[in-house]
Amino acid sequence: MKNIEEKTIHTEKIYEGKIIDLQVDDVVLPDGEKAKREIVKHPGAVAIIPITKDKKIVFVKQYRKPLEKTLVEIPAGKLDDNEQPLAAAIRELEEETGYTTKELNFVTSFYTSPGFADELIYIYITDTLEKLETPVQGDDDEFIEIIELTLDEAKQYVEEEKIHDAKTNYAILYLHALGRM
Template sequence: MKKFEEKTIHTEEIYNGKIVQLQVDDVALPNGKSAKREIIKHAGAVAVIPITKDNKIVFVEQYRKPLEKSIIEIPAGKLEEGEKPEITAIRELEEETGYTAESLSFVTSFYTSPGFADELMYIYITDELEKLETPVKGDDDEFIEVLELSLEEAKKYVEEERIHDAKTNYAILYLHALGMK
């Protein structure tokens, strides 16, 4: 038995969309009582920390409806069924930024919101960017502006809450810890 394990008694599917599925589980708690757990199922996602040859970080700015505002983020996207994270990372980099990379290095992975979702995010880094001659068409419902910022500029945007999501804050802390200037 896993420490503090909650055994599922019953699962009710509430919603099955193209990005997430919502279910409500009735669970048996370790103390013998029961509870309900609202759970978001997600295929997983990737993000890329792209560094240009002149030591700038490539970001994208886009409107995030749940937040009702635009924020600046590192390029990221959802894993497609059966797709390896490295492939997703290159695809999202190309679609969102107009850059590609011959190789990526895996940095880490983490659960984005384990209290209610199973989304696992993979983070990659590359400093081998090449501008695509012909841009790759992105999603029809995605409107993006590409920005290239120094680490110091990115830190300022964190203070101003223009950069305000976990994956991008992680990327900035990671680059700072590496000693990027």
């Protein structure tokens, strides 16, 4: 089997932030040449596919500064220090939607941008939502609007690029493949 791994010989930390850290690694390539790799370090994230009793998907509408536009997405957020993905998923569901659940099922996990970042996102699904009597306070700098869509409406949003991120597109394809909505 051919060796295609790169060996790190030096790491320079460039930035440490609230959400991400940035580093530049000097590496030795399989052919012995050297190269630099710019790497975003991320603690990981969760996303939830929340389905109401009347078979609507709960989405959050949120302005995304890097894109300079508003997107419709499934609820999601980063893992806090030493937080387990399941606990983070329940926390994010409550903070972003005002719903909770006693039953979250793991769907999958995937790397969001493996060419430059180590972020791993865990996807969960629930169709046993309960409205919280008292909403949970979310992040102070997060302004979101809740919308509920049928699967067909969500597919239309994909065509209109109102839904235009990987995790949400994955969720819609997953629900479509299940054929249960």
